[in-house]
Amino acid sequence: MTYRLHNFFRSSTSTRVRVALNLKGLDYDYIPYVLRNGETWTPDYLGRNPQGLVPTLELENGTSLTQSLAIIEWLDETHPEPPLLPADAMGRVRVRALACMIACEIHPLNNLRVLLRLGDQFGADETAQKAWFTHWVTTTFDALEETLQNPETGRFCHGDTPGLADVCLYAQVWNNRRFDIELNTWPVISRIFAELDALPAFSNAAPPKQPDAT
Amino acid sequence: MTYRLHNFFRSSTSTRVRVALNLKGLDYDYIPYVLRNGETWTPDYLGRNPQGLVPTLELENGTSLTQSLAIIEWLDETHPEPPLLPADAMGRVRVRALACMIACEIHPLNNLRVLLRLGDQFGADETAQKAWFTHWVTTTFDALEETLQNPETGRFCHGDTPGLADVCLYAQVWNNRRFDIELNTWPVISRIFAELDALPAFSNAAPPKQPDAT
Numbered sequence: 001m002t003y004r005l006h007n008f009f010r011s012s013t014s015t016r017v018r019v020a021l022n023l024k025g026l027d028y029d030y031i032p033y034v035l036r037n038g039e040t041w042t043p044d045y046l047g048r049n050p051q052g053l054v055p056t057l058e059l060e061n062g063t064s065l066t067q068s069l070a071i072i073e074w075l076d077e078t079h080p081e082p083p084l085l086p087a088d089a090m091g092r093v094r095v096r097a098l099a100c101m102i103a104c105e106i107h108p109l110n111n112l113r114v115l116l117r118l119g120d121q122f123g124a125d126e127t128a129q130k131a132w133f134t135h136w137v138t139t140t141f142d143a144l145e146e147t148l149q150n151p152e153t154g155r156f157c158h159g160d161t162p163g164l165a166d167v168c169l170y171a172q173v174w175n176n177r178r179f180d181i182e183l184n185t186w187p188v189i190s191r192i193f194a195e196l197d198a199l200p201a202f203s204n205a206a207p208p209k210q211p212d213a214t
Numbered sequence: 215m216t217y218r219l220h221n222f223f224r225s226s227t228s229t230r231v232r233v234a235l236n237l238k239g240l241d242y243d244y245i246p247y248v249l250r251n252g253e254t255w256t257p258d259y260l261g262r263n264p265q266g267l268v269p270t271l272e273l274e275n276g277t278s279l280t281q282s283l284a285i286i287e288w289l290d291e292t293h294p295e296p297p298l299l300p301a302d303a304m305g306r307v308r309v310r311a312l313a314c315m316i317a318c319e320i321h322p323l324n325n326l327r328v329l330l331r332l333g334d335q336f337g338a339d340e341t342a343q344k345a346w347f348t349h350w351v352t353t354t355f356d357a358l359e360e361t362l363q364n365p366e367t368g369r370f371c372h373g374d375t376p377g378l379a380d381v382c383l384y385a386q387v388w389n390n391r392r393f394d395i396e397l398n399t400w401p402v403i404s405r406i407f408a409e410l411d412a413l414p415a416f417s418n419a420a421p422p423k424q425p426d427a428t
Contacts, residue, residue, distance in 0.1 A: 104283070108319060
C-alpha cells in the first residue's frame with residue numbers, strides 16, 4: 001500500500017498528517033500544491049476534495065480522505081501501532097480536547113484563506129493580519145499552557161508517548177513562525193515542542209524539510 | 215449519574231452536546247451562562263474550562279470535560295448505544311470528515327468572540343459581520359452539499375441512523391439563523407435538517423427550547 005498525500009509544505013493541517021504517517025511508519029508519495037496559485041481549485045482536485053483544501057490522503061484504490069483530524073483517527077484505527085490516543089476513555093477525551101483546542105480554535109482562524117479574506121473584506125495588511133493571527137494563537141496557547149500544567153502531562157502532552165495532541169501542537173508551533181511568534185511565554189508548550197522536534201517522525205514532517213519548501 | 219452541562223442556548227457547540235446527550239438518553243442539569251455578559255470568565259468557570267468557552271460537561275465526580283467534539287466522542291465510547299459513528303473505519307472517517315467540515319471550517323470563524331474581534335479590530339458592523347458569517351457558511355455548505363450527493367448519504371448524513379455529522383449539521387443550521395441564512399440553495403442539507411428536526415432528541419436540543427432562551 002502506497003499512500004499519496006496531496007498537500008503543501010507550509011500547511012499546518014498537512015504537517016499533522018505527515019507526522020501521523022511517519023509515526024505509523026507508513027510510506028507515501030508527496031504531491032505538492034501551491035495554494036496561493038489556486039492549484040487546489042482544478043476540477044481534478046475538487047473531485048477529490050470539494051473544499052479545495054489540503055491535505056487529502058489518497059488510498060491505493062483511489063479513495064480520497066479529507067480533513068486532517070478525521071484522517072489521523074482513521075490512520076489510528078487502521079494501523080493501531082503505535083497508538084496516537086490513550087487506551088482509557090478519560091485519557092482519550094483529554095487528548096482529543098487538547099487537539100481540538102488547536103484544531104478548532106486556532107488554525108481555522110489563521111489559515112491562508114482567512115487571512116486573504118481579511119484583506120479582501122477589511123483591507124487588512126500584513127501588520128493587521130499579524131495582529132489577528134497572534135491574537136488567536138495567544139488566546140488559546142495561554143489556555144493550553146494552563147491545561148498542560150497537569151500531572152497527566154508527561155514528556156509529551158499526555159504521558160510519555162507522542163499522540164494526537166502532540167501532532168497538532170507541533171504543527172501549530174511551526175505555523176506560528178509565519179508571523180514570528182516566539183514560545184518564550186509558554187514554557188510547557190516550548191518544552192514539549194523541543195521534545196517532539198528531537199523525534200525524526202516529527203522533524204522530518206516539518207515544513208522546511210519538504211520537497212516543495214521555498 | 216447526573217451530568218451538569220455548562221452551556222448557552224444559542225451556542226452551536228452547546229447544541230451539539232445537548233443533542234448527543236439526548237440521543238444517548240442521558241439526563242443532565244442545565245447550567246446557563248450569558249456569554250455577552252462575561253459569565254464564563256469567572257475564576258470558578260475558568261477553573262473548569264481555561265478557555266472560558268462553552269460547553270463544559272461536568273461529571274458527577276466534578277471532572278470537567280471540554281471541547282464539544284471530544285465530549286461527544288467520549289459519550290460515544292462510554293455509552294455505546296445508540297452509536298454516533300459507523301462500525302466500519304471507512305464510514306467513520308467519512309462521518310468525522312463531514313463533522314470536521316462544520317466544526318473546523320465554519321463554526322470557529324463565526325462564533326461570538328470572532329464577531330466581536332472583527333468589530334474591535336476592523337470596526338465591522340452588523341452588516342459586515344453578516345457578510346463574513348455568510349461567506350464561511352456558504353463556502354463550506356456548498357462543498358458539504360456536494361459531498362452529501364453520495365450513495366452513502368441516506369435519510370441522514372450517513373445512512374439511516376443519526377450520528378456525529380448530523381449533530382454538527384443540525385447545530386450549524388440553527389446557528390445560521392443568527393443571520394437569517396436560508397437553506398434553499400442546499401437541498402440535501404435542507405432535507406436532512408428537516409429529518410433531524412422531526413426527532414425529539416434533536417428538536418429538544420434546539421436553542422429556542424432551552425430554559426435560558428430569550
